Amino acid sequence: MGDLFVLAISCIFINNILLAQFLGNCPFLGTSKKMETAIGMAMAVIFVLVMAGLITWIVDIYLLKALNVEYLRTVSFILVIASLVQFVEMFLKKSIPGLYAGLGIFLPLITTNCAVMGVCLINIKEDYTFLQTAVSSFAYAVGFGLALILFAGVRERIDIARVPKCLQDTSIGLVTAGIIALTFMSFKGMV
Amino acid sequence: MAQSLVKEFTKGLWAEIPPFRLVLGLCPVLAVTKSVENGIGMGIATTFVLIFSNLLISLLRNIIPSKVRIACYVVIIATFVTIVELLMQAYTYELFLKLGIFIPLIVVNCIVLGRAEAFASKNGPIFSIADGLGIGLGFTLSLAALGSVRELLGNGTLTIWDGLPVFHMGANFLPFKFMVEAPGAFVGLGLMLCIMNLIGKK
Secondary structure (H helix, E strand, C coil): CHHHHHHHHHHHHHCCCCCCCCCCHHHHHHCCCCHHHHHHHHHHHHHHHHHHHHHHHHHHHHHHHHHCCHHHHHHHHHHHHHHHHHHHHHHHHHHCHHHHHHHCCHHHHHCCCHHHHHHHHHHHHCCCCHHHHHHHHHHHHHHHHHHHHHHHHHHHHHHCCCCCHHHCCHHHHHHHHHHHHHHHHCCCCCC | CHHHHHHHHHHCCCCCCCCCCCCCCHHHHHHCCCCHHHHHHHHHHHHHHHHHHHHHHHHCCCCCCHHHHHHHHHHHHHHHHHHHHHHHHHHCHHHHHHHHHHCHHHHHCHHHHHHHHHHHCCCCHHHHHHHHHHHHHHHHHHHHHHHHHHHHHHHCEEEEECCEEEEECCCCCCCCHHHHCHHHHHHHHHHHHHHHHHHCCC
């Protein structure tokens, strides 16, 4: 139990998916202009990432490794993720319309979010067990949400500040992200 | 014909150079530019995937039904990524280890899918190859540029190939470690984007 807790903490803070591993940066910069979209994206990622992590783990162990065709990993993972996203979208639309309305437009974007694919590959690379995969997928997704929401908060303030013309928009966004990454670096000694 | 072919090729090198003009595919840009060597390796791998996926998608553009096109593109791209992965594992094993999961992640690099959707699905095969080559080389140049800034300031060296530095700042140079750590990637890219905005005011 203690091990799993340490794993969760290190996935959320120390190896933060956005700021330390550089995965999922396109939605990080794209959806962080408003707090609302940031929260929607964070929720959608948490939802899909946990499911994708578990399903790709099962596919890898019981299909790819069992049949000795590991070289098909890239192709099969991207297919699993793309169809999972599509399936989740249809399921939510039909049975939980409230949640669908909230996550709606963010779901299709997740297919090309490299954080999802990245975490699935990390889980396999680190040889995690099923339980560890569940914990790490959830923790990485929470770390993604945390960084995204923090960043959106800062970015809303920057909007009303006077930024030099050449630095506007993405440029100042990246510099801000750098400073947030610097604060996340101080978690390094924790575990 | 020849003139517009050159135009398709050169637009990737300046007018639409990724990731500065097209802000797409930031993850590999930030992650692998600790050294010039990694940047160039990643750039070449991406260029390879871009050229061949553009070519194949352009050849099949009239056969693929538009409703399932994205899924088809993704499978085509994933196939070429797997080929690159296996080739790198066989011939450049050191680089393969350094780039790690970022090689399979070329699949979800928005630049590749973006070019497939925006260019290869509408143009002929020769133009698509020119476009893929141009955008790929532009991407490689950007990675090398950011990589050299980060490596020079953060490590005091420049390494083009095989771990042998071709340039050294000398013993008196104090490495600015911040640049090779995660925050340096964001700040470095942000400032380079700012410089690009200053030079090329539209």
